[in-house]
Amino acid sequence: MKLKVLVLALVVAFISSCGGEQKKDQKVSGEKEVKEVKKEAKAEETADPMKNKGIGPITNVELAEIDEAMAAEGKTVFKAKCSACHKISKRVVGPALAGVTERRSPEWIMNMILNPEEMVAKDPIAKKLLGEYLAPMANQSLTEKEARLILEYFRTKKGK
Numbered sequence: 274m275k276l277k278v279l280v281l282a283l284v285v286a287f288i289s290s291c292g293g294e295q296k297k298d299q300k301v302s303g304e305k306e307v308k309e310v311k312k313e314a315k316a317e318e319t320a321d322p323m324k325n326k327g328i329g330p331i332t333n334v335e336l337a338e339i340d341e342a343m344a345a346e347g348k349t350v351f352k353a354k355c356s357a358c359h360k361i362s363k364r365v366v367g368p369a370l371a372g373v374t375e376r377r378s379p380e381w382i383m384n385m386i387l388n389p390e391e392m393v394a395k396d397p398i399a400k401k402l403l404g405e406y407l408a409p410m411a412n413q414s415l416t417e418k419e420a421r422l423i424l425e426y427f428r429t430k431k432g433k
């Protein structure tokens with residue numbers, strides 16, 4: 274009887290010590306990952322913002338001459354879906370958007386419109402903006418086409 278208890282205790286001790294080792298390994302590799310992610314984020318933050326395409330469905334936008342008809346449609350969508358929080362030349366809930374196409378890539382702008390939740394959680398520029406504006410940018414459930422029209426409208430609103 275005593276022997277059985279002793280064996281059982283040994284087995285339990287052995288199993289739990291194995292588990293402990295594994296946990297330690299996991300923790301070490303987890304810490305390494307966190308460090309690497311931090312390093313990447315820092316590199317992105319200091320890189321040229323026009324090279325940052327953001328995170329979301331848009332990976333490549335080809336721009337041609339400004340299409341005035343598209344820009345006019347974009348203005349209508351902007352007034353309906355965005356003007357509660359944005360003005361072109363003045364900060365309101367969100368940033369003034371004059372000149373936004375000169376400080377952000379077209380892909381970044383469209384991803385910010387279509388995927389703001391992930392952008393403010395993971396993209397270094399969007400994260401910084403959230404830190405400054407405190408209110409999160411709302412997802413207005415636009416289609417990619419509507420987002421593209423708004424981008425065209427923004428292209429007609431260069432900075433001062």
Ligand code: HEC
Pocket residue numbers: 351354355356357358359366367368369370373377382385386393399402403404406407408409410411413415423
């Ligand atoms: C509920 C308010 C709200 C609405 C609605 C909203 N936004 Fe925003 N937007 C913000 C805030 C606040 C920020 C700054 C980032 C943050 O805090 O999340 C922002 C950031 C942005 C940026 C980045 C600006 C920069 O300086 O880089 C763009 C572009 C943008 N919004 C476009 C739009 C468009 C287009 C719409 C309409 C489809 C829209 N937003 C609707 C609040 C809003």
